[in-house]
Amino acid sequence: MQSTLVQQAAAVEVRGVTRRFGDLVALSGVDLTAGEGEIVAIVGPSGCGKSTLLEVLAGLQEPDGGTVSAPSAAYMPQKDLLLPWRDALGNAALALEAAGMPRRAARRRAAPLFERFGLGGFERTPPYELSGGMRQRVAFLRTLLAGRPLLLLDEPFAALDSLTRAEMQAWLAEALGAEPRTTILVTHDVEEALFLADRVAVMSPRPGRLVAELEVAFERPRPRRDTVTDPAFVELRERALEALGA
Amino acid sequence: MRRVLPPLGLLLLALGAWWWVASWDSVDDLLLASPAETWTALREDRELLLDNAWVTLVEVLLGLAIAIAAAFALAVAMHLVRPFRDAAYPLLVASQAIPIFVLAPIFVLAFDYGIGPKLALVALISFFPIAVGLLDGLRSVDADFAKLMRSLGASRAFRLTRVELPAALPGFFSGLRIGASVAVIGAVFGELAGADEGLGRLIFLGNNQLETPRVYAGVVILTIMAVGLFALVSLAERAAVPWRTRT
Numbered sequence: 001m002q003s004t005l006v007q008q009a010a011a012v013e014v015r016g017v018t019r020r021f022g023d024l025v026a027l028s029g030v031d032l033t034a035g036e037g038e039i040v041a042i043v044g045p046s047g048c049g050k051s052t053l054l055e056v057l058a059g060l061q062e063p064d065g066g067t068v069s070a071p072s073a074a075y076m077p078q079k080d081l082l083l084p085w086r087d088a089l090g091n092a093a094l095a096l097e098a099a100g101m102p103r104r105a106a107r108r109r110a111a112p113l114f115e116r117f118g119l120g121g122f123e124r125t126p127p128y129e130l131s132g133g134m135r136q137r138v139a140f141l142r143t144l145l146a147g148r149p150l151l152l153l154d155e156p157f158a159a160l161d162s163l164t165r166a167e168m169q170a171w172l173a174e175a176l177g178a179e180p181r182t183t184i185l186v187t188h189d190v191e192e193a194l195f196l197a198d199r200v201a202v203m204s205p206r207p208g209r210l211v212a213e214l215e216v217a218f219e220r221p222r223p224r225r226d227t228v229t230d231p232a233f234v235e236l237r238e239r240a241l242e243a244l245g246a
Numbered sequence: 247m248r249r250v251l252p253p254l255g256l257l258l259l260a261l262g263a264w265w266w267v268a269s270w271d272s273v274d275d276l277l278l279a280s281p282a283e284t285w286t287a288l289r290e291d292r293e294l295l296l297d298n299a300w301v302t303l304v305e306v307l308l309g310l311a312i313a314i315a316a317a318f319a320l321a322v323a324m325h326l327v328r329p330f331r332d333a334a335y336p337l338l339v340a341s342q343a344i345p346i347f348v349l350a351p352i353f354v355l356a357f358d359y360g361i362g363p364k365l366a367l368v369a370l371i372s373f374f375p376i377a378v379g380l381l382d383g384l385r386s387v388d389a390d391f392a393k394l395m396r397s398l399g400a401s402r403a404f405r406l407t408r409v410e411l412p413a414a415l416p417g418f419f420s421g422l423r424i425g426a427s428v429a430v431i432g433a434v435f436g437e438l439a440g441a442d443e444g445l446g447r448l449i450f451l452g453n454n455q456l457e458t459p460r461v462y463a464g465v466v467i468l469t470i471m472a473v474g475l476f477a478l479v480s481l482a483e484r485a486a487v488p489w490r491t492r493t
Contacts, residue, residue: 058397075397077390084489085412097408098400128489146398 011036012057012150012182017066019052025207026052029066032184032201032210039176039183039220041193041200043240049208050186054152057184071182074146078155080139082127088138089114089123095146113141117175133164137171144179151183157192166224169195173221190240194233195222202243212243279459284466287459294448295460299467302445305361305433306471309368313425317373321380321414326406331381342374346432350439364436364444371432372425379421383414416490419483426475430468 012034019027026049034040042050055061056068058075074095082091089107092114096106114120119137127135136156143151156172157165173196176183187193193200194216202212214236218227227233261281267273268280279287288295320338324331346367353363387410395405437446445464452461483490 055393060393060397073397075394077394079388079390081388081391081394083409083412085415085487094408095398098395098398098404126489 011038011069012040012071012184013067013069014053014057015067017053017056017063017068019049019056019061020064027056027063028207028209030203030208030210034182034184034199036182037180038199039185039197041185041187041197042203043187043190043193043200043244044203044208045188045205045244047208048203048205050203051154052208053203054154054184054186057150058152071149073150073152074143074148075152076139076143076154076156078158080127080132080135082135082138084126084128087124087126088119088130088134091127091138092141092145095142099146110141110145113144116178117141118171131164132160133168133171136160136168140172140175144175144181149182151181153183153185155187156185158188165189165192170221170224172196177221190237190244191228194236194240195224195227196220200236200240202240204243204245212239214240214243276456276458279462283459284462287457287463288466291460291463295445295463295467298443298445298448298464299471301443302430302433302437302468303471305364305436305444306368306429306475308361309365309432310372310422310426310429312365312369313373313376313429314422316369317377317380317421321377321384322406322411324381325384325410326402338374338377341370344370346371347435347438350435353436354440359440359442363439364433364441367436368429368432372429375424375428376418376421379417379419379424380414381417383417384410386417387413415487416483419479419487423476423479423483426479427472429475430472434468 012032014030014032017027017030018025030049030053032040032042032053042053044050052061054075056063057070058073059070060075082088083094086094089110090103093101093103093106093110096109097103101109111123114123117137117140119134119141122130122134122138127138130138140153140156143153157168160168169192176196185193185196190200194214197216198220200214200216201210202214203209204211216236218230218233265281268278268283275283320334324334349370350363350367353366357363357366391409392405395409400408433444434446434449437444438450441447445468449461449464449468452458452464
């Protein structure tokens with residue numbers, strides 16, 4: 001299904017990107033590509049530079065070396081960062097308002113997504129009355145509504161309990177099926193990466209570099225129970241964990 | 247009820263202590279009026295007290311309005327322009343160190359006997375906590391949120407009006423609660439330095455005329471005024487910042 005929110009999708013190409021903070025080499029010669037509509041997960045332990053890579057892709061940081069070719073991106077941080085004085089719909093519409101759309105028009109534009117993505121009936125609920133999972137959904141809709149061809153998700157479910165996290169992963173897989181986007185998903189959870197992504201890039205820290213890349217040749221969205229027990233999936237997980245040195 | 251009972255109990259205890267001390271023979275009646283005498287004064291001088299309380303209340307409210315407007319203008323300017331913030335912050339703190347009772351007679355000389363010097367003193371004394379509360383509030387936005395706004399391409403004006411100013415509301419109300427409580431002090435100092443009317447003036451005259459119970463009655467009304475303002479600000483805060491009490 002063609003997305004109703006963005007005109008063009010686009011590919012990402014990162015070549016030999018290096019980023020230093022003083023003596024610390026956060027990224028060292030990182031290569032990464034993502035095709036149109038592809039979901040690429042980046043896994044790695046904390047301090048491997050995955051968040052730095054995301055900020056370079058978002059244009060929030062300039063690399064010290066290498067080249068980055070990426071379309072304009074919408075960035076979703078780990079914290080939901082919803083504004084408590086706006087209701088759920090107002091928070092999702094914030095991205096449109098930031099781009100200059102008047103408040104009411106932005107709310108009208110955001111409303112249909114609430115029905116489609118399991119938030120119907122919560123439009124006027126303030127964020128502090130929503131569960132953690134619901135708040136992440138609103139934050140994700142805000143990211144979608146920015147209307148950018150590239151989504152950058154920085155550990156979006158790290159703060160959730162494991163049951164909610166599993167539920168949210170299935171929700172995100174479905175959401176990205178309905179609204180396809182080139183997506184870079186940063187996570188420290190191998191299973192989450194393999195469950196959601198078409199390709200998984202494994203990073204190692206100090207200096208942050210790519211150590212492995214795995215194709216996940218399963219159709220999306222994937223039924224969780226059948227997938228995680230599939231021998232091919234189990235083998236992929238073994239390889240990813242091995243690359244992580246776990 | 248649970249929130250009202252403890253302060254009420256303490257108040258009764260304090261009243262009892264006041265009563266007891268006032269009943270000592272060694273305490274001069276001109277120095278300390280008993281609660282009963284104060285109550286009598288409150289009843290008998292009701293009209294006089296209320297007329298003057300009204301004058302003081304108007305001074306307090308108008309002065310507070312000036313303080314809020316000035317605090318908003320200064321805090322936003324300081325927030326937006328970093329060098330101005332660095333330059334103005336020490337002066338802002340210094341403004342709070344000026345002893346207000348020294349300024350009061352000078353203001354009265356400068357602005358004459360009318361409401362002007364009272365407003366200036368109320369504004370000056372309540373301006374500082376409001377401005378500092380606002381400044382802290384404006385800076386309270388999560389650093390990650392600033393990143394998010396930048397990635398969304400939000401303009402500076404959008405960030406200020408849609409994110410930073412609403413986020414500053416809790417800080418503003420914290421400052422306003424303090425500002426409103428001390429505003430009464432500013433008005434009284436202004437009236438002491440020179441006035442025809444007002445509770446401060448009435449207390450000053452009562453002291454000179456040895457009308458001790460009336461002095462105490464005036465103080466009681468001033469206190470009620472300050473507590474009332476504090477409560478009013480707290481109510482407004484709960485209406486304007488519902489998320490603060492919920493999260």
